Every structure is written in structure tokens, then in C-alpha cells.
Amino acid sequence: MKDSVRACGIYARISSDDGTALGVARQIEDCTSEAAKRGWPIAEVFTDNDVSATKAKRRPEYERLLQAIEHRSVDAVIVWDVDRLTRTPAELERFIDMADRHHLALASIGGEVDLSTPQGRLTARIKGSVARHEVEQMSRRLKRKFQENAKEGISHGIAPFGYRRQRILDDHGRETGFRDVVAPAEADALREVYRRAIAGESLRFLAKYLNDSGFTTIRGNKFQGNVVGAMLRRPRYAGHRTHRGQIIGRGDWEPIVSQDTYDQALAILSAPGRRHSRGIEPKYLLSGIALCGRCGTAMRPNVHKPKNGKHRQPAYICPGCSKLTRKIEPVDAVVEAVIVARLSLPDAAGLTATRPDALQSAAAARDAILARMDTAADGFAQGAITARQLARINEQLKAQLSAAEADVARHQPSMLLDGLTGDGAAEAWGATPLNRKRDIIRSLMDITILPAGPGVRFSPDQIRIDWKGAAA
Ligand SMILES: [Zn+2]
Numbered sequence: 001m002k003d004s005v006r007a008c009g010i011y012a013r014i015s016s017d018d019g020t021a022l023g024v025a026r027q028i029e030d031c032t033s034e035a036a037k038r039g040w041p042i043a044e045v046f047t048d049n050d051v052s053a054t055k056a057k058r059r060p061e062y063e064r065l066l067q068a069i070e071h072r073s074v075d076a077v078i079v080w081d082v083d084r085l086t087r088t089p090a091e092l093e094r095f096i097d098m099a100d101r102h103h104l105a106l107a108s109i110g111g112e113v114d115l116s117t118p119q120g121r122l123t124a125r126i127k128g129s130v131a132r133h134e135v136e137q138m139s140r141r142l143k144r145k146f147q148e149n150a151k152e153g154i155s156h157g158i159a160p161f162g163y164r165r166q167r168i169l170d171d172h173g174r175e176t177g178f179r180d181v182v183a184p185a186e187a188d189a190l191r192e193v194y195r196r197a198i199a200g201e202s203l204r205f206l207a208k209y210l211n212d213s214g215f216t217t218i219r220g221n222k223f224q225g226n227v228v229g230a231m232l233r234r235p236r237y238a239g240h241r242t243h244r245g246q247i248i249g250r251g252d253w254e255p256i257v258s259q260d261t262y263d264q265a266l267a268i269l270s271a272p273g274r275r276h277s278r279g280i281e282p283k284y285l286l287s288g289i290a291l292c293g294r295c296g297t298a299m300r301p302n303v304h305k306p307k308n309g310k311h312r313q314p315a316y317i318c319p320g321c322s323k324l325t326r327k328i329e330p331v332d333a334v335v336e337a338v339i340v341a342r343l344s345l346p347d348a349a350g351l352t353a354t355r356p357d358a359l360q361s362a363a364a365a366r367d368a369i370l371a372r373m374d375t376a377a378d379g380f381a382q383g384a385i386t387a388r389q390l391a392r393i394n395e396q397l398k399a400q401l402s403a404a405e406a407d408v409a410r411h412q413p414s415m416l417l418d419g420l421t422g423d424g425a426a427e428a429w430g431a432t433p434l435n436r437k438r439d440i441i442r443s444l445m446d447i448t449i450l451p452a453g454p455g456v457r458f459s460p461d462q463i464r465i466d467w468k469g470a471a472a
Pocket of ligand 1 (some may be wrong): 259292293294296297316319321
């Protein structure tokens, strides 16, 4: 560019590949800041809409731009990319010819294109027709989209339960995006569901709670246990942005629960034993928990059909050796009496305590990884790193993050016994849902039902209880 620019024209075009009005606003915005950076005074903005992308279609604003160049009312042109300016090699040649005659200065957001040099022309020709530097362009478009999202607080996808999608309109009332805001009633229900999940309520029970409270899924269906489970696992409720299931940084929406609450719920949901109870929820306290004293197989309930009109009492039987059977009711009564006695002891509250320092350092490690993800995402939005670099960084951090999250979950203080210890233990135990009782039993003791000879009456010493860990 030999002479200083007097009057610059900005040319923007919507094309079929990003065919939205937003695309043009974006182009103009970038070109305007490019003009400011170069100190080029903007004379006029030219905008064509050729979403249909037929080559024959006229571009009135482009023609007007050419006239402005001919009449020298502009002596510079800024485009977002050369591919916005010319659609065919013939158009490009015509433009180059004109630029030569009028000593036109041309800039694109990707860098200056000097059509007065052979190299600049080659670049323009390559970009305009043959190979469109597809990868480079896509990463730049993606980058631009990221910047815009960061600026306008746009979140991806459908608004999840707990949020309402708000449209963002520009000065002309056109929709330029959206943001998710907290829907108070749903958010309250969601927080209650997290609280109950942490307290050990089953997913099925939580689904019932939501249905009974009059809520439906975002698609208007009734909640099912697995849907609630998937919902509680969504990192966005703790304020994390995800992409294809990976956390990629901090979201710009209001979180519904704290990181701690989210971590605790995740720890409970992924607790061993929980994973396998996805099917039929057990109806009996010790089914699958109590072990056969003969062969070590987990015992199952054997619920008899009425015989001669008489109901027989349900029993635990061994599906392994088939040689051990005990009526359920007296076995459960003994185990419950023993556990209530244990929970009433003064040290009971500390039975599932973990080391708080370990939790703290695990959480700090997790937060450090999240911060690095945020930094990488920022770096990408600011153009400091490429999409490919961002992906590679996130790939590494993702593995570290899941390890760190598992660490946090492992050191999470268990709330399993909350409200169940001390003086009121017996009463509280009676009001505890079956699933939580089963979780507590599993965490505190091993139960073995010992064999007894035929005809031997039931006695509590036919049940062996081995306390685990701190409960011993
Ligand atoms: Zn057995």
C-alpha cells in the first residue's frame, strides 16, 4: 500500500455455508475493527445476501462496490476473507485488474492481500478459487464463533431442565443468539433432587418425586430413574461447559448447584453397588448382601406363591448350593437391631469419616486442571492457539481431569449416616428408605447366614456379622 487510505469500503456477504444474518454482523464487526487497527476511515459498508449461492445470481452491493472503486469514492476494501469478495476465478481476475488500475488497497481479516504483487495475486487466486484453505478457514470461523459465544454468553444445545432459553435480539429486533437463565421452580426442584440423591435416595424415587411435583422432562415426558441419573451427572449444573461430553471450561450461565454438591452427588451415583441396582429395585433388606454360610453365594429372596390359599413367609435362599434357607423377617430383625445398636454408640458419627486434608488437596488438583482448561479455551478464543492445539491440550487434560474427579469422589465425606446416629438412631432408621439402609449395611458390615441342622429353630447366632473398617 503506497499511499495512505482516504476512504475504505467494507464488503460483507452471507454465503450458503454459514447462511445466517449473524454471519454478516460478524464479518462487519471484524472488518470494522481491522479498519480501526489500520487507521483506515470507513466510507461505506456493502452487504450482499446470496444464501442461494447460485453463481448466476446478481450481487447488487458488489456491483455498487465496483462502481465506488471506479469512481474513486473508495480507495481501499476490507473483506473478512477473499472468498467473500469473489466467487469465481473470472470475478477475481476482473477485481485484480480493477485493483491494479486504481491502486486499491485490500485487506482481509486473515492478513493483507496485496494484489499489486505476483505473490499476493497468487495467494488471492488460490484462496478464491482452487483450494480454499478449508482447514485454515474453518478454524478461523470456529475461533470467531467462540469469541462471539464468549462475548454474548451463548450456550450450546437445547436448554436443559432448570433453565429457560432467552433470545438475544439486535437493534433491529433480529435474533442474534440466545442465553440460558435459571428457571427458579425447576432449579429449586433440581437442588432438592441433588440433596436427596446425596442422602441416598434411589433414582427411581427421585423420578417419582419430580413427577409427583408436576415436572416433566424438557421433551414433556415423565421422568425415569435413568433420566434423573443422567441429569444429575450433567457438569453444566455446576457451571461447566462441555463439548461432546467433555468439560472444556467454565460456562457463562449461572450454576444451579455448587461444585461440592455436584461432586458429592457424582460420588454417590458412581458408588459401587449403585451401578448394579439399575434394574429391579430390591424389596428385601439383605437380598444380594447376605452370604450363604455354606458356599459364600449372595442370597436371594424366594417369594412363594400362595399355596392352598395360604401365603407362606418369604425366605432368603442360596441360589448357589440350594441348601440354605432362612425366613426373611427374623433375619432382617436381627440385623436391624444390631445396626441400630451400633449407630447409637457415641463414635457412630465418625464411622464413615474420611481425611479432610486429602479431600482438600484432591479438590485443589481438580480445580487446577479446570483452570488450565479455561486458560486453553481463552487462548483459543484470543487466537493464541489453534483449534488443533486446543483439542490436543484438552485431550491430555481430560484424562487428568477424570482421574482427579475420581480422587475427589474417593475422599468425599460420606453423608450416608447423616441424621442416623446417636440417641434418635432407632427412630431415624425406621424412617430410612430401603435403598439407603442397604447402602449403609454394605458399607458397615459383612453378613453371613450360617448353616444349621434340619429342624433347628432360628436363633440370632445363626447370623454372623463382621464389621468393616472403622466400625469394627
Ligand atoms: Zn450356598
